[in-house]
Amino acid sequence: MDVEDITYDEPAVSRRHNHYLLPQRSIxxxxxxxxxxxxxxxxxxxxxxxxxxxxxxxxxxxxxLHQPIYQLLHRALGKGFSKDDIRDLLSIKDRYPHSLVDVVQAMKPPPKPGGIEPFFFEEASDVPDPRELDPxxxxxxxxxxxxxxxxxxxxxxxxxxxxxxxxxxxxxxxxxxxxxxxxxxxxxxxxxxxxxxxxxxxxxxxxxxxxxxxxxxxxxxxxxxxxxxxxxxxxxxxxxxxxxxxxxxxxxxx
Missing domain, CATH: 3.40.50.300 (P-loop containing nucleotide triphosphate hydrolases)
Incomplete structure (x- = not known):
C-alpha cells in the first residue's frame, strides 16, 4: 500500500522563537x-x-509569590514594562532606598506597552485548565x-x-x-x-x-x-x- 498524506494539523498557533538551545516547540x-x-x-x-x-x-x-522578584514581575509586567525595562531597574536597584516594587508602582506606564500579560495564582482553583488558554x-x-x-x-x-x-x-x-x-x-x-x-x-x-x-x-x-x-x-x-x-x-x- 502506498501511504497517502492523511493528516490534520491543529489551527494555526502563534509561532515561537525560543533560543536555539531550548526546545523549539512545547517546552x-x-x-x-x-x-x-x-x-x-x-x-x-x-x-x-x-x-x-x-x-x-x-x-x-x-x-x-511573596518573593520580591515575583512581586516585581507582577507589578512591572502588569503596568506594561518590558523585559528590558525590568532588567534596567534591577541593574540600578542599589541606588534606590525603597523597594523596586514601590518604585514601579509610582512610575507612569510606558508609552508603548511591553506586550506581556501576567497572571499570578496562589490558589489551585484559580489556575485555568490548559485547554482554556488561547492557542x-x-x-x-x-x-x-x-x-x-x-x-x-x-x-x-x-x-x-x-x-x-x-x-x-x-x-x-x-x-x-x-x-x-x-x-x-x-x-x-x-x-x-x-x-x-x-x-x-x-x-x-x-x-x-x-x-x-x-x-x-x-x-x-x-x-x-x-x-x-x-x-x-x-x-x-x-x-x-x-x-x-x-x-x-x-x-x-x-
Whole structure:
C-alpha cells in the first residue's frame, strides 16, 4: 500500500522563537534543586534575558509569590514594562532606598506597552485548565515548588499543554516526588542542580539510559563542581548534539 498524506494539523498557533538551545516547540521543563541553589535565578534569566523564552502571556502558580522578584514581575509586567525595562531597574536597584516594587508602582506606564500579560495564582482553583488558554498566544506557565496536594494542576499542563501552545517550567526540590506518568515521563528539558544519590539514580533510569551509572555520575560531578552549577538534559536533542550539557551551553560529549 502506498501511504497517502492523511493528516490534520491543529489551527494555526502563534509561532515561537525560543533560543536555539531550548526546545523549539512545547517546552516541558523541570528546574530541580534544593533551596538557595539558584533555581529562581536561572528562571529569571530565562524569563528576562533577550532571546531566550518567547512569550506574551506569563502564568505563575506557587506558594512563594511573596518573593520580591515575583512581586516585581507582577507589578512591572502588569503596568506594561518590558523585559528590558525590568532588567534596567534591577541593574540600578542599589541606588534606590525603597523597594523596586514601590518604585514601579509610582512610575507612569510606558508609552508603548511591553506586550506581556501576567497572571499570578496562589490558589489551585484559580489556575485555568490548559485547554482554556488561547492557542494563538505564546503562553508560558511557571509552577514554583507546589505542595503535593496541588500537583494535579501541574500534571494537566505536562500532559495537555502542548496542544494549546503552552511552554511550562516546574521549579521543585525533589525529582522523586514528582508524579511519574504525568510529569516525569512528559518532561523534555531538565535543569538539574546538585541532587542526592536517590534522586540522581531515578533521573538516570528515567532519562539517561544511554549512559552507564559511572558516566552519569562523572557528568553530575563535573557540572556541579562549581557553585550554582547545574546539568541540562535536553530530551529533544540527540546525545551527540547537546542532550547533555553543563549549564545551558557547555555541551558534554560522553
Amino acid at each position: 516541558r521543563g523541570l528546574i530541580i534543586g534544593k533551596s538557595d541553589c539558584g533555581k529562581t535565578t536561572l528562571l529569571n534569566n530565562l524569563l528576562l534575558r533577550d532571546g531566550w523564552l518567547d512569550y506574551d502571556r506569563l502564568y505563575v502558580f506557587g506558594k512563594s 494563538t498566544r505564546k503562553n508560558l506557565m511557571v509552577f514554583d515548588d507546589l505542595m503535593l496536594s496541588k500537583q494535579s494542576k501541574c500534571e494537566d499542563y505536562y500532559v495537555r499543554g502542548r496542544h494549546n501552545n503552552v511552554d511550562c517550567f516546574y521549579l521543585c526540590q525533589n525529582y522523586f516526588k514528582l508524579p511519574r506518568q504525568s510529569i516525569r515521563e512528559n518532561a523534555n528539558f531538565i535543569c538539574l542542580f546538585e541532587q542526592d544519590a536517590k534522586n540522581r539514580d531515578h533521573i538516570r533510569r528515567d532519562h539517561c539510559g544511554d549512559l552507564t551509572p559511572a558516566q552519569f555520575d562523572a557528568l553530575c560531578d563535573h557540572c556541579w563542581a562549581k557553585p550554582h552549577g547545574f546539568m541540562t538534559i535536553d530530551l529533544t536533542s540527540p546525545k551527540t548534539a547537546g542532550k547533555y550539557r553543563c549549564n545551558l551551553d557547555d555541551f558534554y560529549r560522553v
